Amino acid sequence: MARARGTDGSLLASLPWTLLALAFALLPHVPYLPVWITAALLGCAIWRYSIEVRRKPVPPTLLRAALALGCFLGVLYTYSTVSGVGPGSALLAIMAALKLLETRQRRDQFVLLFIAIFLVMSSLLREQYLWSLPYLVIGVILIMTAWLKTAADDAEPLRRSLGTGSRLVMYAAPLAVAMWIFFPRIATPFWAVPIDTGTAITGLSDTISPGDISKLSKSDAVAFRVNFEGRVPEPKDRYWRGLVLHRFDGRTWAGIPEPRIASGALKNIETRGAPVSYEVMLEPTRQHWVFALDIPYHWELENTFLGPQHQLARVQPIDQRTAYRAVSYPDYRIDLELHPYRRNWYLELPEGRNARTAELARSMRAAAASDERFIAAVLTKFNEEEYHYTLEPPPLGSDPVDRFLFETRRGFCEHYASAFAVMMRAAGIPARVVIGYQGGELNPMGNYMIVRQADAHAWTEVWLQGEGWRRVDPTAAVAPERVDAGRTGAMFDGSAAAWGLGAPSRLLHNLVLTWDAMNAKWNEWILGYGPENQERFMAWLGMDDPDWRRMLLTLVAIVTALTMLISLVLMLRYRPPRKDRAAILYGRFIRRSGLKPATGESPQAFASRVQGETALPAATVRSITDAYLDARYGPPDPGVLHRLESHIAAL
Amino acid sequence: MSSTRWPFPSRLLPGINAAVSRRVRLWARRRQGADGPVTELRSRRIYILPTGVGLVYALMTFAMLLGSMNYNNNLSFVLTFILIGIGFVAMHQCQRNLVGLEVSFAGTEPVFAGQSVQFRIAVANRSKSPRHRIRLYLDDLQSDIKDLEPGDSGIFTLPVTAERRGRVTLERFGIRTLFPFELFRSWAWLHMYPKGIVYPRPAENAPPPPATQTALGHRQHDARGEEDFAGLRKFHSGDSPRNVAWKAYARTDQLLSKQYAGADMSSQWFDFDAIPVEDPERRLSILTRWIIDADRTREDYGLRLPGRSFPPAHGEAHRRKCLEALALFGLEDADG
Numbered sequence: 001m002a003r004a005r006g007t008d009g010s011l012l013a014s015l016p017w018t019l020l021a022l023a024f025a026l027l028p029h030v031p032y033l034p035v036w037i038t039a040a041l042l043g044c045a046i047w048r049y050s051i052e053v054r055r056k057p058v059p060p061t062l063l064r065a066a067l068a069l070g071c072f073l074g075v076l077y078t079y080s081t082v083s084g085v086g087p088g089s090a091l092l093a094i095m096a097a098l099k100l101l102e103t104r105q106r107r108d109q110f111v112l113l114f115i116a117i118f119l120v121m122s123s124l125l126r127e128q129y130l131w132s133l134p135y136l137v138i139g140v141i142l143i144m145t146a147w148l149k150t151a152a153d154d155a156e157p158l159r160r161s162l163g164t165g166s167r168l169v170m171y172a173a174p175l176a177v178a179m180w181i182f183f184p185r186i187a188t189p190f191w192a193v194p195i196d197t198g199t200a201i202t203g204l205s206d207t208i209s210p211g212d213i214s215k216l217s218k219s220d221a222v223a224f225r226v227n228f229e230g231r232v233p234e235p236k237d238r239y240w241r242g243l244v245l246h247r248f249d250g251r252t253w254a255g256i257p258e259p260r261i262a263s264g265a266l267k268n269i270e271t272r273g274a275p276v277s278y279e280v281m282l283e284p285t286r287q288h289w290v291f292a293l294d295i296p297y298h299w300e301l302e303n304t305f306l307g308p309q310h311q312l313a314r315v316q317p318i319d320q321r322t323a324y325r326a327v328s329y330p331d332y333r334i335d336l337e338l339h340p341y342r343r344n345w346y347l348e349l350p351e352g353r354n355a356r357t358a359e360l361a362r363s364m365r366a367a368a369a370s371d372e373r374f375i376a377a378v379l380t381k382f383n384e385e386e387y388h389y390t391l392e393p394p395p396l397g398s399d400p401v402d403r404f405l406f407e408t409r410r411g412f413c414e415h416y417a418s419a420f421a422v423m424m425r426a427a428g429i430p431a432r433v434v435i436g437y438q439g440g441e442l443n444p445m446g447n448y449m450i451v452r453q454a455d456a457h458a459w460t461e462v463w464l465q466g467e468g469w470r471r472v473d474p475t476a477a478v479a480p481e482r483v484d485a486g487r488t489g490a491m492f493d494g495s496a497a498a499w500g501l502g503a504p505s506r507l508l509h510n511l512v513l514t515w516d517a518m519n520a521k522w523n524e525w526i527l528g529y530g531p532e533n534q535e536r537f538m539a540w541l542g543m544d545d546p547d548w549r550r551m552l553l554t555l556v557a558i559v560t561a562l563t564m565l566i567s568l569v570l571m572l573r574y575r576p577p578r579k580d581r582a583a584i585l586y587g588r589f590i591r592r593s594g595l596k597p598a599t600g601e602s603p604q605a606f607a608s609r610v611q612g613e614t615a616l617p618a619a620t621v622r623s624i625t626d627a628y629l630d631a632r633y634g635p636p637d638p639g640v641l642h643r644l645e646s647h648i649a650a651l
Numbered sequence: 652m653s654s655t656r657w658p659f660p661s662r663l664l665p666g667i668n669a670a671v672s673r674r675v676r677l678w679a680r681r682r683q684g685a686d687g688p689v690t691e692l693r694s695r696r697i698y699i700l701p702t703g704v705g706l707v708y709a710l711m712t713f714a715m716l717l718g719s720m721n722y723n724n725n726l727s728f729v730l731t732f733i734l735i736g737i738g739f740v741a742m743h744q745c746q747r748n749l750v751g752l753e754v755s756f757a758g759t760e761p762v763f764a765g766q767s768v769q770f771r772i773a774v775a776n777r778s779k780s781p782r783h784r785i786r787l788y789l790d791d792l793q794s795d796i797k798d799l800e801p802g803d804s805g806i807f808t809l810p811v812t813a814e815r816r817g818r819v820t821l822e823r824f825g826i827r828t829l830f831p832f833e834l835f836r837s838w839a840w841l842h843m844y845p846k847g848i849v850y851p852r853p854a855e856n857a858p859p860p861p862a863t864q865t866a867l868g869h870r871q872h873d874a875r876g877e878e879d880f881a882g883l884r885k886f887h888s889g890d891s892p893r894n895v896a897w898k899a900y901a902r903t904d905q906l907l908s909k910q911y912a913g914a915d916m917s918s919q920w921f922d923f924d925a926i927p928v929e930d931p932e933r934r935l936s937i938l939t940r941w942i943i944d945a946d947r948t949r950e951d952y953g954l955r956l957p958g959r960s961f962p963p964a965h966g967e968a969h970r971r972k973c974l975e976a977l978a979l980f981g982l983e984d985a986d987g
Binding site: 107110114125144176576 | 707711726730736737741744747783802831
């Protein structure tokens with residue numbers, strides 16, 4: 001038994017490489033994995049390596065089985081599931097650790113390298129950044145080098161293994177590129193498996209309470225990027241509509257579930273003026289909401305519907321980066337008629353909450369001549385009285401609107417939107433809160449607009465007879481620059497300058513913009529190479545009517561051609577060395593003589609035979625032979641070849 | 652490097668596996684014809700199939716392709732296609748690793764029946780690039796694995812157990828490689844029919860050899876005989892190092908053997924017909940034993956076979972001539 005578990009140091013040449021490949025494959029998983037799993041793999045690697053160095057037996061089966069059970073239960077306990085990328089990569093790491101402990105033969109290492117490949121793959125499922133491509137290429141080279149090391153002789157020098165590995169990956173690269181371009185992409189997955197990436201995504205949620213959006217205001221994460229076709233809307237028109245909330249419990253605003261069928265809301269839109277066309281590249285949100293400029297009228301995204309409150313949503317959550325085209329009309333009128341049943345939705349306030357606000361609203365409405373005047377009065381109140389727009393509002397108690405309006409007077413957009421909507425409802429005007437993004441920064445490097453999480457915004461809509469829903473942004477009354485310049489502009493002109501960091505920050509900001517432009521191209525052309533981009537690219541290549549059959553045929557043709565090319569390269573690589581010049585010239589002499597040198601006959605012996613049997617001048621034959629021997633075995637001398645050539649010419 | 656025979660797990664279907672393997676081999680033999688003494692491996696006689704690891708690799712890349720399609724994940728498409736590309740490249744590299752090698756027979760040493768004949772096969776790499784992980788094999792029998800540098804050649808040894816005396820022929824052997832990733836195995840069958848000699852098995856407990864007939868009438872084993880120093884002669888391979896005149900060597904730089912009067916004069920005849928044993932094979936075995944023993948003690952001996960005789964002598968060449976005659980005695984190519 002102990003004998004069967006013994007090691008003999010035969011893995012010492014290849015094991016470090018296998019461990020290195022595994023470690024590299026694991027690297028991007030480390031931030032997501034519980035520490036004990038990384039520690040377990042590291043510990044097992046060191047343990048196994050020292051076993052090999054000291055030629056000790058591998059741990060007994062019983063111990064390994066106990067460890068396996070322990071680790072599996074550990075994963076279950078940590079994740080409470082075994083499916084998804086998180087637990088999946090954890091299990092892969094555990095499998096690698098345990099396989100290491102029972103690895104005794106060289107070939108066992110192939111299993112470890114297969115695991116390393118799956119680790120690389122699962123990290124790509126989790127995240128695809130610009131550095132993911134070099135990561136996977138280096139990973140493949142390392143894995144293949146370890147593979148070669150496992151298959152090769154112990155004495156093979158590293159340079160040769162690394163060289164062979166890189167050479168073969170290099171040969172494979174054009175094949176991979178061709179397959180990547182021409183392999184037909186399909187739009188819909190075979191089966192929907194949620195990718196659980198194990199981390200929270202920053203972004204808007206389905207409901208909104210005070211403090212929700214101000215939390216986001218510190219995040220520079222990109223929410224989406226927009227390419228405008230033609231006209232770019234004015235900053236004041238850059239309201240990216242997300243979801244509409246109408247249910248208020250005194251603290252939190254909530255909406256209705258996303259639409260799953262066409263609602264007919266499109267009929268209630270009356271458009272005016274010129275439309276704006278654009279393409280959005282939306283980062284994954286794991287929500288259903290699809291952001292579009294107020295007010296969306298056309299959109300090209302499957303299974304996406306406009307809800308009764310004119311919010312766009314897709315049936316499947318946005319789990320992947322998603323691109324869609326849309327057309328919006330900045331000048332519009334919606335819902336000229338409001339059904340009494342719906343009207344009640346927008347007037348409802350919870351009993352006995354925020355009583356002072358309601359009281360204030362009713363008295364202000366009584367003092368105003370009309371709804372219009374009342375709205376203007378409320379906005380003027382926000383603007384002229386001591387109200388502050390701040391990223392760090394103080395916490396609010398049980399009646400947050402009251403406390404905000406009368407005591408703290410400091411808030412972010414959600415505070416103002418909420419307070420404003422409550423006041424409208426208290427005064428009998430239907431009102432709702434809309435959340436989405438406001439603003440966006442044009443990136444001059446790529447000529448597109450970046451909308452960040454920090455641009456998240458809440459505003460309100462009030463319904464007025466004869467006009468329908470009108471957008472009112474109370475934040476604009478408090479901090480007009482927020483809407484005019486966008487949050488980023490405000491930040492850089494104000495706070496950064498105040499810190500005396502104006503110029504370096506600008507430089508830094510330009511670098512950030514350049515990096516973002518690269519990322520945007522990367523997202524668009526590499527990560528976003530889906531059915532549509534592929535079709536466009538095929539059309540650009542001149543393929544008319546590109547469908548998957550044509551693409552597959554092209555793919556097969558190109559791969560065949562490239563394979564023949566590789567075969568040719570290999571053939572040249574393994575061809576016999578070329579005859580040198582001296583041999584070619586001497587061959588001419590042999591043909592001239594009309595005789596054939598016997599196997600093993602020396603040039604001198606051949607020369608004397610030529611002198612004996614042919615009429616060639618004996619002296620020339622001797623000079624030719626001497627010159628040939630000099631060229632062959634003498635010190636390097638370019639003159640000798642000339643001599644040989646002239647002697648042969650003299651014949 | 653366990654089962655490296657056929658891609659199918661040979662443990663699963665051993666019978667079918669062997670039968671398929673045999674049929675393919677025979678087909679290849681018909682197709683290729685017999686090979687000359689020096690054979691260059693051309694690409695049309697090199698076969699290639701995936702190994703078990705290769706099949707697992709193919710399965711894995713297919714699963715990765717499905718996964719990439721399902722998640723529409725372009726980077727895992729990249730990874731998958733690089734791996735598929737590497738598989739393609741590995742296939743060509745594996746086959747190219749054999750193409751152009753020059754295989755030739757490099758001789759054998761004669762052995763006794765029951766031992767194994769070491770067939771030495773030279774493989775020369777005449778190309779500009781190294782060849783990796785080359786191995787010769789015959790069914791389950793495998794040679795060492797060698798790397799061949801450009802311009803180098805390696806000698807591979809295939810030990811074939813010989814049960815009977817006579818000539819033994821290596822009907823076929825294969826050359827194969829798993830380089831680079833052991834995903835594919837490419838191989839070629841060679842039919843060069845190299846031959847080796849197998850001497851009869853030396854008889855155990857053989858009767859003592861017949862008495863020495865010498866001019867002086869005394870037996871070879873007389874210890875005194877070695878004391879009658881008769882002079883020096885040139886050293887022949889097979890002479891006992893005990894008899895080397897080391898002093899003379901130090902003086903003249905020439906290896907000389909001391910000659911003794913007693914040894915020189917003695918000569919015995921081993922006669923096939925004189926052995927009182929029925930079985931001719933047994934007689935050959937006994938003769939073999941006598942020759943070995945006589946050679947060991949450096950006695951002169953002659954061998955008389957029906958129709959052939961070798962006058963008394965000693966030394967390596969004489970021993971080989973006699974043993975070869977015994978090995979081939981009565982076989983069709985006795986003179987060959």
